Amino acid sequence: MKYVTLGDSDLRVSAACLGGAGFGTQATDEPTFHQLDKFFELGGTFVDSANMYSWWVKTAGAGCSESSLGRWMKARGNRDKVVVATKMGMPHPAFAGSAMNAPTAAVEKGLRRAQIIEECDKSLRRLQTDHIDLYYTHADDRTTPIEETMAGFEVVVRTGKVRQIAVSNFAAWRIAQSNAVARTRAFPRYVAVQQHQTYLRPNPGIDWLHNLPGSEELTDFCKSERVTIVAYSPLLMGGYDRPERRWGVGWLPSPDRERAYGGPDADARLATLESVAKEIGVTNSQLVLAWMVNSTPPVVPLFGASSDAQLAMNMAAIDIKLMPEQMARLNK
Numbered sequence: 503m504k505y506v507t508l509g510d511s512d513l514r515v516s517a518a519c520l521g522g523a524g525f526g527t528q529a530t531d532e533p534t535f536h537q538l539d540k541f542f543e544l545g546g547t548f549v550d551s552a553n554m555y556s557w558w559v560k561t562a563g564a565g566c567s568e569s570s571l572g573r574w575m576k577a578r579g580n581r582d583k584v585v586v587a588t589k590m591g592m593p594h595p596a597f598a599g600s601a602m603n604a605p606t607a608a609v610e611k612g613l614r615r616a617q618i619i620e621e622c623d624k625s626l627r628r629l630q631t632d633h634i635d636l637y638y639t640h641a642d643d644r645t646t647p648i649e650e651t652m653a654g655f656e657v658v659v660r661t662g663k664v665r666q667i668a669v670s671n672f673a674a675w676r677i678a679q680s681n682a683v684a685r686t687r688a689f690p691r692y693v694a695v696q697q698h699q700t701y702l703r704p705n706p707g708i709d710w711l712h713n714l715p716g717s718e719e720l721t722d723f724c725k726s727e728r729v730t731i732v733a734y735s736p737l738l739m740g741g742y743d744r745p746e747r748r749w750g751v752g753w754l755p756s757p758d759r760e761r762a763y764g765g766p767d768a769d770a771r772l773a774t775l776e777s778v779a780k781e782i783g784v785t786n787s788q789l790v791l792a793w794m795v796n797s798t799p800p801v802v803p804l805f806g807a808s809s810d811a812q813l814a815m816n817m818a819a820i821d822i823k824l825m826p827e828q829m830a831r832l833n834k
């Protein structure tokens with residue numbers, strides 16, 4: 503397993519991150535514990551969660567992912583070996599975690615100072631830990647002044663509750679503005695951005711709701727500012743190896759879901775991906791992950807897996823070394 507440093511921070515993480523949207527959503531913790539055990543056996547350390555995971559599973563509710571991860575770390579006594587990433591600030595209905603509970607109105611989370619401090623404390627309780635390694639804003643909030651948001655993060659970092667901060671679903675210029683404010687005030691800066699990013703490029707004209715895709719501009723900005731890209735849902739729900747779900751983007755309504763990645767260069771990129779994958783004897787999904795890890799600077803793929811076999815394949819992909827000529831073909 504390769505390891506990378508996030509941005510210009512001191513936070514070292516495995517070059518692959520395991521998605522936690524499914525943690526704690528089943529009747530017992532056993533499937534979550536099993537997957538986390540396997541991920542760690544294969545060298546993974548970097549685990550992703552969020553305060554709102556997984557509100558849409560009515561038998562589990564928001565907070566179930568952090569709670570299950572917390573129970574696993576406690577049961578295994580391995581908190582110091584895990585890099586815990588979690589998020590706050592994405593509006594979501596307030597299911598209280600029972601099948602009988604109907605959703606109330608959308609909860610306005612936002613990025614206000616008090617909200618950051620309060621949500622951080624709640625996440626720490628669920629995770630049964632005294633600190634979060636990487637704390638993300640889950641979505642932008644343009645109604646709260648950037649100064650206020652950065653002041654909230656300054657408190658949670660200064661008090662030792664959070665090691666490093668990051669954003670998700672943010673435009674490059676908003677990260678630039680935020681980090682400029684942080685520099686002026688000597689506050690902590692964002693060291694990573696978690697964006698929806700894959701090998702295919704997004705089609706113009708899609709309403710992405712709160713979930714923003716990556717872009718060349720974001721990549722260029724991150725390279726120049728030393729902000730690490732963490733690419734969520736890189737496998738398009740397995741679509742690269744399943745033609746019937748090629749453009750799968752789970753949270754978008756139809757028809758945007760189907761056409762989100764069917765852009766003008768999609769066929770050409772897919773043909774190149776398939777030809778390089780065949781040449782080196784890996785699956786298309788594995789090559790997408792390997793391409794990210796072999797990029798300069800490396801992009802950290804944040805994937806899900808629904809079986810041990812998928813997890814093993816994804817972890818093996820992280821160690822694939824691509825030749826410069828293969829990278830050039832994939833990038834062209």
Ligand SMILES: NC(=O)c1ccc[n+]([C@@H]2O[C@H](COP(=O)([O-])OP(=O)(O)OC[C@H]3O[C@@H](n4cnc5c(N)ncnc54)[C@H](OP(=O)(O)O)[C@@H]3O)[C@@H](O)[C@H]2O)c1
Pocket residue numbers: 520521522523524550551640670671696697713734735736737738739740741743752785787788804805806807808812813815816
């Ligand atoms: N920041 C945000 O707003 C945001 C949004 C979404 C997700 N996320 C994070 O990203 C994580 C991953 O998201 P995701 O589950 O959508 O990611 P994904 O990796 O694109 O999709 C995972 C699915 O792909 C299939 N798959 C996995 N490995 C495979 C392989 N080797 N070959 C073929 N198919 C494979 C499986 O589908 P089947 O089960 O059908 O086989 C698996 O459930 C989440 O858990 C969450 O932590 C963040």
